[in-house]
Amino acid sequence: MRTDNKTRWKTGKIISITLLSLMAILLLFPIVLTFLYSFFPVKEMNDLLGTRGNFSVDQWMDFPLSPSMVSLRQYYSLLIEKPIYLQYFMNSVFYAVVVLLFQAIVLPALSYALSCFKFFGREALFFLILLLMLMPFQVTMAPSVLTMKTLGLLNTRWAIILPLAVSPLYVFLIRQYMLSIPTDILEAGLMDGAGTVRTYLYIVLPACAPILGAACALSFADSWNLVEQPLIYLSELRDALPLSVMFNAIGESEKGVAFAGAALYILPAMLIYIYFQEDILTGIQLSDLK
Amino acid sequence: MFKKKKSLWLFLLPGLAGLMVFYVAPFIGGLYFSFTDGTINNSFVGFDNYTRLWKNEVFRLGLQNSLELSLICAPLIFVLSFTLSVMLKHLKEKSLFFRNVLLMPYLVPTSAMLIVWTLLFDYGGIVNRLVVGLGQERVLWLQSGAMRVPIVLLYVWKNTGFSVVIFSAALQSIPDEYYEFARLEGASSVKQASKITLPLILPTAFFVLVLGWVNAFKIFKEVYFIGGAYPDERVYTLQHFMNNKFATLDYQDVTTAAYSFALIVLALFGLMYLNKGVRGDAH
Numbered sequence: 001m002r003t004d005n006k007t008r009w010k011t012g013k014i015i016s017i018t019l020l021s022l023m024a025i026l027l028l029f030p031i032v033l034t035f036l037y038s039f040f041p042v043k044e045m046n047d048l049l050g051t052r053g054n055f056s057v058d059q060w061m062d063f064p065l066s067p068s069m070v071s072l073r074q075y076y077s078l079l080i081e082k083p084i085y086l087q088y089f090m091n092s093v094f095y096a097v098v099v100l101l102f103q104a105i106v107l108p109a110l111s112y113a114l115s116c117f118k119f120f121g122r123e124a125l126f127f128l129i130l131l132l133m134l135m136p137f138q139v140t141m142a143p144s145v146l147t148m149k150t151l152g153l154l155n156t157r158w159a160i161i162l163p164l165a166v167s168p169l170y171v172f173l174i175r176q177y178m179l180s181i182p183t184d185i186l187e188a189g190l191m192d193g194a195g196t197v198r199t200y201l202y203i204v205l206p207a208c209a210p211i212l213g214a215a216c217a218l219s220f221a222d223s224w225n226l227v228e229q230p231l232i233y234l235s236e237l238r239d240a241l242p243l244s245v246m247f248n249a250i251g252e253s254e255k256g257v258a259f260a261g262a263a264l265y266i267l268p269a270m271l272i273y274i275y276f277q278e279d280i281l282t283g284i285q286l287s288d289l290k
Numbered sequence: 291m292f293k294k295k296k297s298l299w300l301f302l303l304p305g306l307a308g309l310m311v312f313y314v315a316p317f318i319g320g321l322y323f324s325f326t327d328g329t330i331n332n333s334f335v336g337f338d339n340y341t342r343l344w345k346n347e348v349f350r351l352g353l354q355n356s357l358e359l360s361l362i363c364a365p366l367i368f369v370l371s372f373t374l375s376v377m378l379k380h381l382k383e384k385s386l387f388f389r390n391v392l393l394m395p396y397l398v399p400t401s402a403m404l405i406v407w408t409l410l411f412d413y414g415g416i417v418n419r420l421v422v423g424l425g426q427e428r429v430l431w432l433q434s435g436a437m438r439v440p441i442v443l444l445y446v447w448k449n450t451g452f453s454v455v456i457f458s459a460a461l462q463s464i465p466d467e468y469y470e471f472a473r474l475e476g477a478s479s480v481k482q483a484s485k486i487t488l489p490l491i492l493p494t495a496f497f498v499l500v501l502g503w504v505n506a507f508k509i510f511k512e513v514y515f516i517g518g519a520y521p522d523e524r525v526y527t528l529q530h531f532m533n534n535k536f537a538t539l540d541y542q543d544v545t546t547a548a549y550s551f552a553l554i555v556l557a558l559f560g561l562m563y564l565n566k567g568v569r570g571d572a573h
Contacts, residue, residue, distance in 0.1 A: 012479045016377035030406045052412045061414040110305030116294045132313050138509040138532055140313055142548035145322025166308035196297040225399040227511045232536055233478040247401040262402040269397040277390055284455050
């Protein structure tokens, strides 16, 4: 009986690995293909993409897996010949970095207040944040355009940055994590005469390293993929649009370099992910879900 | 827990101010627009804007499509991420590679994937080769209602990993002994999942489902990139409606749509709390 169960457990494990591997291949396929095609010669890719949209029933598109020659021409063209790609790329970098800076100042502090302090209205405030987190973007965006207009921020970069600086999702995630810090540690700090500021800087923040790392990576991914906000807030400031919105528009004129463009665009997010991967897997804890 | 500390304000104020200025104040201020007529007098019109908007066919089309798309995406992601997380739990420490792979698409910007998607779903593309291989007719994936398939797949491809991370964190808190005991009793893995795993992670599961649904409701990027700003009416979402209203500066309609929307979400939120209350009583 025991061995029977053990074999069943082992079978389960084998099935799990097989299915997960299949899933991994499926998920990675579009990314791998993008990187692979980014090393094809420009002309070859132009030809391939040109055969799209052929509706004849007896024709198939080619599906080349190895280039006639490995070429860095796509990258050269994007990075050196046509500065427009880099310009939008740098816009995206700007948003991601500035948003992160603001968030670093505001969000952990707010989470600290919400988890380690007792004050009147704390639960109500947290409930409000939960509510804002669950509200679809359309709901908060529509009225905030009017505020942006009143404050003179519409069609400036601030219209993108400032609302993201107080993203409710990350307050929620960081606060949940801070709740798991044992209160003894905080109180021991107080006994030793450390004030709330020192406790925050030297005890709470280091203890929260995993969730802060996770939040960094997720926030970066968010800023890197902005679409709705720029379309509304920056409709008259095209120079400040991020690559997320402009990428396909640039690609229209020169399709042959699109894959290198996509690969370059994916790369920073990947690197950030690889840097923070452990934090993401250990930091997001909702055990205290209330 | 700190009580009555003045330094509280130091930590609270910046975030609180930001939330108030960019989320709460606009929300309250916008109410004014949804109840006035937008002429020079700006007279109070009661619920006229609401009745007019709800009769507006384009708005209803957007609402319906957003609802339908979210009700396709959210359950798909929920079931998929739960299944994957259970499988990951089987692997224990060896699951790191798979978890990383699953989350990777979340980091990839949607627009960078468009080019590959148009290749895969082209009339002569790989997906149609598979379709023909299975003995079916080719499909025009990038047109009309069929466009929903690449859109939903792009959304699911990108967002499943995040739910897996949340599920996996919850699953890790379940002691292994429970499963060992169940195995000794001869419980199958399906039974283990439904009798042990699911009940124990119910709060997390509910959170994943609600957050997943709300997130899927705002599906737009995928549609915008595949279908454009004025896509086929089978994929025209609420966000398209609002973007186009912004373009014509029709704040009445935009704010009214936003509050109608908020009411729906609030109703769901109420249900969630009710559900929690009911469960709380049961224990």
